[in-house]
Amino acid sequence: MNPQEVKATPPSANPPASPTPSHKSAQRSRWVGSLVALVLVGLVGGAAWYLIQRSTSDPSQGSGRGPGGGRPMVTVGEATVRKAELPVIIDALGTVIPATTVTLRPQVSGMLAQVLFTEGQMVKKGQLLAQIDPRPFEQALMQAQGTRQRDEAQLENARLTLERYRTLLSQDSIARQDVDTQAALVKQLEGTAMTDKAQEGTARLNLGYTRLTAPATGRIGLRTVDAGNYVTSGDAAGIATITQVAPIDVQFAVPQDRVGDILAAQADSAALAVTALDRTRKAELDKGRFSTLDNLVDTTTGTVKAKARFENAAGALFPNQFVNVQLLLRNVPAVVVPVTAVRTGANGDYVYVISEDRKVSLRKVKRGQATVGLMAITEGLKEGERVVTEGGDRLQDGMAVQVPGAQGAQGARGPRAGASGPRSGASGPRGGGASGEGGQRRQRPAQNP
Structure with a gap:
């Protein structure tokens, strides 16, 4: 056989080799990791099951169940229906206005010699407040007096002459024309004397105007002119303004x-009775009496102006201050509940009534007069019944509820009954944990080769 063909033989033709020790160790590690993951999943499931059973058996740990573990109970606020005198009140926004407002203006022109008041001072009617230089007016008065005295002397002489002429006329010693002329001169001088008296009175009056006195009792404001300035009678700003603050109107x-x-x-x-409250409607400023209504309706707002008077002995009301006004018309006896107890639905107004077994029932009512916190019920409720004031959004007709007083009583007994739960339940995790660890100890030997 050619040696080159032997070298080209594929490795798959060789017999399978035996597993090495490193390969066995990797397989064992994967198997142990899977077993540990299964044990952890079991422990988590057991803990979740324990917490669910504990929250179900202990009402204080869950949302609460009704009798027999049925529909969950809702904690609500309650109030008792009672009879009370419900005030019929008109609320309005008012403005404090002084009963009298006077601007202290000079009646004559001259140099302002003295200012005898302090800004913000309480002054009385007739009190001297400022002084204009009186010397020019004193001279004018003396001149008027001299003119009057001169003309009165001429009048007296003319009267004496007239008497002599009449005597001579009776003796037929003088013409009647002379007598008539003298009589006309007497009347002319009488008119002149009367004019002189009027001029003297005017001069005396102007001299009195140099003393500026308070025309009303009240608080004087800030002065606009200082001493030493020339003031005139046509000055619209005046010297200061006086506002009467006791009594005062709203x-x-x-x-x-x-x-x-x-x-x-x-x-x-x-x-x-009228009550003035501050901006927050919490503090009472003063109590007064309703005075009158205006004689026409404001067509732009559809309202009628009204006025009330307050003694304002404490000075709590200040001119041009905005206050909340409550006008009490009358008190009416009524069955009342808190405003939060009455709800409005598709079929009208209703309340939830709590029965003796702590179940609620929906009941239709008719509302009457209302205040900030109370509402009169004209039909649908009786005195002594209990109604839900808070938590009504989660209620349904016939649902069992918890009230704060009853919940507190159950809470007082709860720790003794529920204390055994953690002790008995604690044995579960310990027992389960021990068995789980035992199971691992029993399986670990089997994992070793």
Whole structure:
């Protein structure tokens, strides 16, 4: 045979070689890894089964089940239906306005000599606040007085002459024309004297205007003119502004549909109570009385302006301040529930009523007047019944519920009953874990060749 043909023989013609030790070790490692993975999967499944059984047996660990382990129980808030005096209130947004606002303006022109007030000071009616230089007005008054005295002296002389003329006329010693002329001169001088008195009064009045006094009681604002400046009677800004803050008014608007209710309430009670609240509606600023309604409806807003007066003894109300107003019309007795208990569905308003066995039933109701927290029920509920206030979105008719008081009572007993669960359940993992490790120990010898 040719040697070249022997070398070309394929290797597959050679007999199979025996497995080497390294190949056996690789097969054993893969087999052990598969067995460990199966054991781990079993342990995870056992732990999951234990947690599911524990949450089912212990209500405190799950969402809660109803009696017999049926439909899950929902924890809800409850309230008792009761009777109360429900106030009928009109809420509105109002503006505090002073009862009196006066701008202190000079009535005569002159040099402002003194400013006798402090900005923001409380002043009383008639109190001297500023002084204009009075000397020019004193001179004008003296001039008017001199003119009056001169004209009065001429009038007195003319009267004496008239008396003499009348005596001579009775004696037929003077012409009647002279007497009539003298009588006309007396009347002319009387008119002149009257004019002089008026001019003297004007000068005296102008002299009094140099003293600027408070026309009303209130708080004076910031001054616009300092002492030493020349002021005029035509100055629109004035010297300062005085606002009366005690008492003070609040002006607000009410819907035109409530005008009839207000008029009826005024007929029943002479004084309607009004409360002023701050912006957050939490703090009460003052209590007052309703004053009056305006005489027409604002067609742009459909409201009517109203006004209430407050004593404002504490000074909590400030001019031009925005406040929330509550006008109390009357108090009506009613069966009331919290506002959160009443719900609205496709068939109208309804509530969930809690029975003695802690099951809820849907009941239709009719609502009445309402406040911020309470609502009157005119039909559908009786005093003493319990209704759901929170958690009603998850309820269905006939569902069992938990209330906070009953849940707390169960929680007080829960640790003693549930404490045995972890102890008995703890033996399961230990037992299962021991058996699992034993199973591995029993199988490990079989893995070795």
